[in-house]
Amino acid sequence: MTPAVPPPFLVLAADEPERLAAFYGALLQSTPLVGSSARHWRLLGPGEGRLEIYAPSRQRPRPRGEGRLALCFSRPAGALPPLQVLHDWHAAMLALGAVAVEPPRQEPFGAEAWLADPEGNRLLLLVSAG
Numbered sequence: 001m002t003p004a005v006p007p008p009f010l011v012l013a014a015d016e017p018e019r020l021a022a023f024y025g026a027l028l029q030s031t032p033l034v035g036s037s038a039r040h041w042r043l044l045g046p047g048e049g050r051l052e053i054y055a056p057s058r059q060r061p062r063p064r065g066e067g068r069l070a071l072c073f074s075r076p077a078g079a080l081p082p083l084q085v086l087h088d089w090h091a092a093m094l095a096l097g098a099v100a101v102e103p104p105r106q107e108p109f110g111a112e113a114w115l116a117d118p119e120g121n122r123l124l125l126l127v128s129a130g
Contacts, residue, residue, distance in 0.1 A: 007048045007049075009049070009050045009051065009052060010049075010050070010051045010052065010071070011051075011052045011053075011054065012051060012052070012053045012054075012071075012121065013054060013055070013056045014053050014054065014055060014119055015055070015119060016055075016118075016119070017039055017040065017041050017053045017054055017055045018032075018038075018041060019097075019118060020041075020053050020117065020118060020119055021041030021043060021053045023096050023097055023098070023117055023118050024043055024051060024053065024117070025043055026092075026096050027073055027093060027096075028043055028045055028051075028073070030043050030044055030045065032053075035052060035054065039054060039055035040052065040053070040054045040055075041053045041054070051071075070114075070121075070122040070123055070124055071121070071122075071123045071124070072123070072124040072126055073123065073124070073125055073126070074125075074126040074127070074128060075089070075126075075127055075128075076127070076128050077110060077111075077127050077128060077129055082106070082110040082111035082127040082128065082129050083104060083105075083106050083111040083127075085111070085127045086104045086110075086111040086112070086113055086125060086127045087104055089125055089127070090104050090113050090115070090125060093115055093125065094115075096118075097117075097118035098115040098116065098117055098118065098123075099115065099116045099118075099120075100113070100114075100115060101114040101115055101116055101122065102114040104125075109128060109129060110126060110127045110128040110129040111126075111127045111129075112124060112125065112126050112127070113125045
């Protein structure tokens with residue numbers, strides 16, 4: 001019998017992993033958990049999803065850089081207009097240290113805004129219509 005393959009998860013290198021874990025904890029509405037060391041934090045997402053935030057080894061540093069991969073966080077608009085929900089969410093993330101990359105905008109599928117987290121990693125806030 002073949003052992004079950006564990007689900008994949010995201011890892012994010014950070015200069016200040018505890019601070020970045022607090023930011024993503026607020027975004028996910030989840031309490032960050034200490035991982036395998038004081039330089040490693042874990043956030044459990046919905047279902048089996050999780051985000052691991054760690055300080056890279058000084059022997060193998062991970063320099064900051066903008067790539068094409070971004071984290072996307074979404075929520076439904078419910079009874080409110082998607083852009084209104086997004087503006088409130090966007091403002092809350094800016095108050096926690098995010099930086100606006102592109103302003104919130106209405107799209108056919110809902111509303112979206114591009115941000116950078118406190119360490120410059122790109123992320124997308126998406127509010128679906130209906």
